[in-house]
Amino acid sequence: MLRWLRQTTWDPLDIRVYGAARSTDPPPAGINPPSLSEFTKSAGTDTGSRVLVDARDKLGIPWQYSENEKHGMFLMAFENKAGLPVDPATFQLYVPALSALWGDSGIREAFSRRSEFQLGESVKYFLDNLDRIGQLNYFPSKQDILLARKATKGIVEHDFVIKKIPFKMVDVGGQRSQRQKWFQCFDGITSILFMVSSSEYDQVLMEDRHTNRLVESMNIFETIVNNKLFFNVSIILFLNKMDLLVEKVKTVSIKKHFPDFKGDPHRLEDVQRFLVQCFDRKRRNRSKPLFHHFTTAIDTENIRFVFHAVKDTILQENLKDIMLQ
DSSP states (O other), rough: OOOEEEESSSSSSOHHHHHHTTTSSSTTTTTTTTHHHHHTTTTTTOOOOOHHHHHHHHTOOOOOSTTHHHHHHHHHHHHTOOOOOOOOOHHHHHHHHHHHHHHHHHHHEEEEEEEEEEEEHHHHHHHTTTHHHTTTTTOOOOOHHHSOOOOOSSSSEEEEEEEEEEEEEEEEOOOOGGGGGGGGGOOOOOOEEEEEEOOTTBBBBTSSSSSBHHHHHHHHHHHHHGGGGTSSSSEEEEOOHHHHHHHHHHHHOGGOOOTOOOOTTTTTHHHHHHHHHHHHOSSSSSSSSOEEEOOTOOOOOHHHHHHHHHHHHHHHHHHHHHOOO
């Protein structure tokens, strides 16, 4: 069995990545019935709308419609300290308020300024699908599950098979508080999949609200890739969320956050090349290549292709090591 250590920063494992990875094998849908049922009551409850209401207020953005002040207060009064799923009947009570708020230009403006605060990246999708999610008989689609964020707490292991070859993926939380737990996972790993959110070049960490997320990822990558424990370990860089990167480069200049960027900040290929170079420059050991892939985890075909490519890379690299021993 081949062991992979997978690490991400801030939102290390959301279900969309795991769901997409699992869908590389039967059943074709990629999500089994128990996984679906887990999300039946919860996929529509964490829409991030409370964050938007709070951000609108703190940013001093006026309401388009004054009656939405009451809708905002109604939503902010909701309490679920235990983080438990909300039953469909209860969630239905909030759908009119959520719909009205999402239709207000004040909330839309707050959403357009989301790089100034912490907001989940699937918020728009769930708010756009409120009518469907708010139905009493709502059952989450595969896309709902792929887009439902689920952060890794501690260490989680996933076993799956790609073309009859068993793999064990050891997923470690990327939050600063989780990093001291990594070292217990290092024994016997054959590869490290380092996953980065490629679109987060204009965002900061949740932990300190100052450190650029991409800079944090680069610093962690530098620490890991230059550790003597991993001299013979394949390092594979996943630059994820390319779908978001494609849209972001059109309007947000990476040069504002990385002054050393050379090229057209609104040209995707230039930005991609710069991102790969930033990580590649962190490596001191040049005897092994840096394998990298730009991925869109909610695109199961893309993930299927990438995971098969990664499988071949891992097998080839491990075969080379065996031959050299």
